[in-house]
Amino acid sequence: MAIAVPGVAFAVVLGSTLFLRRHFGGYGRIQGWQGMVTAAVLCTGIGLAAYAVWPLPRGIDGLCALDGGAPAALAPLARRPETWAAAADAAVAAAVFLPVGLLARYRYRRGLPSTLAIAALLAGGIELVQGSALLGAYPCPYRVAATGDIVLACAGAVLGWVLGGAAAALLPRAWPGAIADLMPPGLSRRFLGHALDVAMWWYGAMLSAGVAVAAGVVPPGQAGQVRAVLLLALAVAFGVLVPLLRTDRSAPGRAAVGVALAGRGRPSPAARWRAALRGALLYTPAAVLFAVGLPWWAAAVWALHGSCALVRRDQAGLFDLITGTRVVTGSALTGRLPDRLIRFTPARTPGAPANTA
Known part of the structure; x- marks a missing residue:
C-alpha cells in the first residue's frame, strides 16, 4: 500500500500533466465544445487507469491464497457466465472501452482497424x-487477468466507433482549433x-518514502519522519528551485497549462527573487x-491567497x-x-525569386 496507492496516483497525475502540456502547447487554451471533448479524453484516460x-x-494480509493469488483466465468466454456478477463484469469490461472507440472516431478521426488496434493495446496493458x-x-x-477481456474491450470499442460516426454527423466538430x-x-x-503541482508534490513524496522503506534504506519505524522531510524538500524544489x-x-503543473509569472506591469519574466519569495509564501507554510x-x-493558506484574486479585476492573488x-x-x-496554429504564407508569384531571408 505504501507504494501502490501513491504510485498509481502519481502516474495518473503525471500522465494528465503531460496530456495537458501537449494540448496547451499545440492549441492554446481549452474552451468551447472542443474543450469539453478534450476534457472527455482526459477523463477517459483517468477512468481506464482506475x-x-x-x-x-x-493490505497484503490474506491477499495471497494457496494458489498464489487470483489466477489468470486464458479463455473466460469459452463458457457462459454462471452468475449475474460474472455477466456484470463482462458488461463493464466492454462498456469501459465504449468511449475509447467513440473518441477515436469522433475526436481523432481513426478508422476501424486502428481503433481496434488501440483498444487491444490498451486492454492488453x-x-x-x-x-x-x-x-x-x-x-x-x-484481480483475474483474463485474455477474454481483450475481446470484450474490442467489442465495446467497435460499438463506440459506430456511435462516434453518429456523433460526427450530429454534433459540432471535435477537433480543437489553435488560437493565440x-x-x-x-x-x-x-x-x-x-x-497538478500539489498532487505531484504530495504523491511524489509519499511514493519516494514508500520506495525507500521497501528498499530497506529507511527503517519502517522512521517512515513518518522521512515523509515529513521529503514533503519539505520537494516543496522547496517544486515551489522555489524549479521556477x-x-x-x-x-512549477511543472502550472507550466503544463501555460501559466507564467511576470513582473507587475511588464511583459517580462518576474525577477528571480520575486518568484522565489512568492513560491516561499505560497508553499512553505502549506508544506x-x-x-x-x-x-x-x-488549504486555508491557499484560500487566503485565492480570495484576493476573486475580488480584484486583475485577479491578482x-x-x-x-x-x-x-x-x-x-x-x-x-x-x-501554439504549435498547431495555421500560419498564412502568401503564394509566390511564378518566376519571382524565392525569399531566402
Missing part, C-alpha cells in the same frame, strides 16, 4: 497490470495548474502544515500583490505561438 487497478487492496500484481507492487495478483493564447488565464486554469530555472517562472498533519490548514508579480500566459510572456 479500472485497471480498482479495487486496490487495503490493463491485463498486464492486473496479471503482474500491479507491476510487482503486490506479492501476488489481486495571449489573454490572462482564468482562475479555473490557474487552480488546475496549482492542483527559478524556467523562463516562465512556473509545514502538511508535514505536521494539518492539511486543511494548508494576495502573494502576487506582496511580491509585485502577475500571473499571465506563457505565450504572452515569451511570444511563443
Whole structure:
C-alpha cells in the first residue's frame, strides 16, 4: 500500500500533466465544445487507469491464497457466465472501452482497424497490470487477468466507433482549433495548474518514502519522519528551485497549462527573487502544515491567497500583490505561438525569386 496507492496516483497525475502540456502547447487554451471533448479524453484516460487497478487492496494480509493469488483466465468466454456478477463484469469490461472507440472516431478521426488496434493495446496493458500484481507492487495478483477481456474491450470499442460516426454527423466538430493564447488565464486554469503541482508534490513524496522503506534504506519505524522531510524538500524544489530555472517562472503543473509569472506591469519574466519569495509564501507554510498533519490548514493558506484574486479585476492573488508579480500566459510572456496554429504564407508569384531571408 505504501507504494501502490501513491504510485498509481502519481502516474495518473503525471500522465494528465503531460496530456495537458501537449494540448496547451499545440492549441492554446481549452474552451468551447472542443474543450469539453478534450476534457472527455482526459477523463477517459483517468477512468481506464482506475479500472485497471480498482479495487486496490487495503493490505497484503490474506491477499495471497494457496494458489498464489487470483489466477489468470486464458479463455473466460469459452463458457457462459454462471452468475449475474460474472455477466456484470463482462458488461463493464466492454462498456469501459465504449468511449475509447467513440473518441477515436469522433475526436481523432481513426478508422476501424486502428481503433481496434488501440483498444487491444490498451486492454492488453490493463491485463498486464492486473496479471503482474500491479507491476510487482503486490506479492501476488489481486484481480483475474483474463485474455477474454481483450475481446470484450474490442467489442465495446467497435460499438463506440459506430456511435462516434453518429456523433460526427450530429454534433459540432471535435477537433480543437489553435488560437493565440495571449489573454490572462482564468482562475479555473490557474487552480488546475496549482492542483497538478500539489498532487505531484504530495504523491511524489509519499511514493519516494514508500520506495525507500521497501528498499530497506529507511527503517519502517522512521517512515513518518522521512515523509515529513521529503514533503519539505520537494516543496522547496517544486515551489522555489524549479521556477527559478524556467523562463516562465512556473512549477511543472502550472507550466503544463501555460501559466507564467511576470513582473507587475511588464511583459517580462518576474525577477528571480520575486518568484522565489512568492513560491516561499505560497508553499512553505502549506508544506509545514502538511508535514505536521494539518492539511486543511494548508488549504486555508491557499484560500487566503485565492480570495484576493476573486475580488480584484486583475485577479491578482494576495502573494502576487506582496511580491509585485502577475500571473499571465506563457505565450504572452515569451511570444511563443501554439504549435498547431495555421500560419498564412502568401503564394509566390511564378518566376519571382524565392525569399531566402
